[in-house]
Amino acid sequence: MFALKRSLKLNNNEATLMAKHAGFRRVVFNFGLSLRTQMYSEGKLSDSKVINEVKKVLTNHVKKQPEFAWMNQLSSRVYQNALIDLKDAFSRYRAGKAGHQKFASRRNGQSFTVDSSNGKVLLSAGKTIKIPTLGTFRLYEALECGYVSQTFTISKEGSRWFVSFCVDAERLPVQQPKSSVGIDVGIKYAAMLSNQQVFDAPKPFKQAKTKLATLQRQASRQVKCSNNQRKTYNKISRLHAQIACIRKDFLHKLTTYLAKTFNLIKIEDLNIKGMMANHKLAGAISDIGFYEFKRQLDYKCLMYGANLVLVDKWFPSSKTCSNCGNKKDMPLGLRTYDCPACGRSIDRDFNASVNILNS
Numbered sequence: 001m002f003a004l005k006r007s008l009k010l011n012n013n014e015a016t017l018m019a020k021h022a023g024f025r026r027v028v029f030n031f032g033l034s035l036r037t038q039m040y041s042e043g044k045l046s047d048s049k050v051i052n053e054v055k056k057v058l059t060n061h062v063k064k065q066p067e068f069a070w071m072n073q074l075s076s077r078v079y080q081n082a083l084i085d086l087k088d089a090f091s092r093y094r095a096g097k098a099g100h101q102k103f104a105s106r107r108n109g110q111s112f113t114v115d116s117s118n119g120k121v122l123l124s125a126g127k128t129i130k131i132p133t134l135g136t137f138r139l140y141e142a143l144e145c146g147y148v149s150q151t152f153t154i155s156k157e158g159s160r161w162f163v164s165f166c167v168d169a170e171r172l173p174v175q176q177p178k179s180s181v182g183i184d185v186g187i188k189y190a191a192m193l194s195n196q197q198v199f200d201a202p203k204p205f206k207q208a209k210t211k212l213a214t215l216q217r218q219a220s221r222q223v224k225c226s227n228n229q230r231k232t233y234n235k236i237s238r239l240h241a242q243i244a245c246i247r248k249d250f251l252h253k254l255t256t257y258l259a260k261t262f263n264l265i266k267i268e269d270l271n272i273k274g275m276m277a278n279h280k281l282a283g284a285i286s287d288i289g290f291y292e293f294k295r296q297l298d299y300k301c302l303m304y305g306a307n308l309v310l311v312d313k314w315f316p317s318s319k320t321c322s323n324c325g326n327k328k329d330m331p332l333g334l335r336t337y338d339c340p341a342c343g344r345s346i347d348r349d350f351n352a353s354v355n356i357l358n359s
């Protein structure tokens with residue numbers, strides 16, 4: 001993860017827009033700070049409760065006053081992020097890491113943060129930047145390649161406005177050798193590549209899955225709502241979190257490797273609904289998380305300049321012989337493709353990945 005900062009090339013209208021947003025952030029932040037001071041003198045309240053009160057007062061009262069109507073024309077993400085900043089300031093103060101928070105002034109408060117509420121956005125290479133909820137702005141220095149980010153801080157230094165954002169990648173850009181690959185997202189393996197590389201879900205993942213099944217059986221046998229059952233459920237939820245973590249880590253490593261290594265990547269656009277109807281397949285697909293795999297691969301290919309091609313979901317990748325093109329039925333349990341036409345005997349998933357590549 002590293003941060004990028006670029007100088008914005010703004011016209012007068014755009015600079016005014018930025019100043020207004022910085023003002024908005026200042027008002028929200030200072031308002032929250034003063035409200036907290038008042039609430040403290042009335043008694044002890046947790047930071048989240050204070051933030052919730054601040055939110056309520058701002059939304060239900062302040063924003064409805066005619067002199068604060070301008071707030072409604074600005075990005076509401078500024079307001080959300082100002083409250084997040086405020087909460088951070090509270091906890092830093094409590095932890096003894098910072099002194100009592102000072103009110104933001106025009107001198108030290110010319111910055112604000114916006115983010116995209118539906119996840120990461122792609123920034124294309126070039127001399128403009130599209131900032132979520134604010135619009136597209138010109139840059140003095142071009143972005144050298146596509147980046148993915150979610151949160152953007154705009155700040156004024158001297159007379160210039162800057163945008164900074166974090167990019168979650170080691171170092172960019174990477175030049176892939178010119179090579180193509182077909183990927184079969186598998187039942188037996190997580191992914192099988194047409195160059196015969198196999199990626200399997202990590203061992204701790206499988207162990208955790210087995211343990212999960214054991215605990216679930218145990219919970220079902222315990223007395224309902226008993227202390228013991230509650231303990232088992234706690235263990236189950238911790239295990240779920242652990243599994244999600246391993247899965248995410250595995251998928252990130254796999255998709256980063258793929259996007260960095262190949263410049264043409266072909267995968268089947270799986271018909272998830274159809275597959276979920278089939279119990280055997282449903283387990284395998286949800287295990288590694290195909291949606292997440294596709295989503296990560298999608299943005300990483302854009303980031304590293306690789307091409308991702310989705311092969312038609314009706315393409316018979318498993319049923320076709322990758323050697324001669326003969327087609328035959330392949331029941332799910334069959335692990336090897338034995339071609340009656342050319343005599344080729346080949347692993348089912350490997351055969352499919354070669355077909356996906358050649359499609």
Ligand SMILES: [Zn+2]
Nearest residue numbers: 321324339342
């Ligand atoms: Zn054949």
